[in-house]
Amino acid sequence: MKKSAKKLFIYVSGIFILSIGVNISKAAQMGISPVSAIPYAIELIWNIELGKATLFFSIALIALQMVLLGKNFKLIQLLQLACIFLFSFFVTYTGSEHLLFWLPMPSFYITKLLYLFVSILIIGIGISFYLMTNYISLPAEGLMSAIVELSKGKWKFANVKVVIDSSMVVVSAILSMFFLGQLKSVREGTVISALLIGEVVGFMFKRYKPIVTKWIEK
Secondary structure (H helix, E strand, C coil): CCCHHHHHHHHHHHHHHHHHHHHHHCCCCCCCCCCHHHHHHHHHHHHHHHHHHHHHHHHHHHHHHHHHHHHCHHHHHHHHHHHHHHHHHHHCCCCCCCCCCCCCCCCCHHHHHHHHHHHHHHHHHHHHHHCCCCCCCHHHHHHHHHHHHHCCCCCCCCHHHHHHHHHHHHHHHHHHHHHHCCCCCCCHHHHHHHHHHHHHEEEEEEEEHHHHHHHCCC
């Protein structure tokens, strides 16, 4: 397998794994993962399917990157549009109505916690895989990379991810309270995910990026 084909395989696999993690997080019924907290609020408020809501929100994140980076925003970064179409497609078709149709909805709190921690692990792995290829990031991670770039390396990616994820949780909570009158899109699972997914990504980069890079270069 050629180097470019290996990188593309890792990249697409990472996005696919991430979408599965998002849907398992949704199934946990403890508040969806931070990466999809705002799109999930949009789904609940305006009844827009999660994949489509993810697409609309991601376009807004690309616009924010353009504002932050100004002249440093490269045209190649607009390829994030292609990435979010792929991710949105995967989010739709790895849901409970399609790929994960067999996954039972948990009834007991301990089972919901199990789903939650599995989703955190899967989301962290998915994000790590597609970032390791150094291809175009999804808009959420693109925004985080833009902030790291603006800090000139003073802030680490894993730390910025925790901050951005936490901010998305807060915005999702505000939307939910304002339009729905209660916290439906955000719960304790969302907060736990915001704190732990960045740690999983940091661990994956430290332990497995050299292995993945070696396989790609081989």
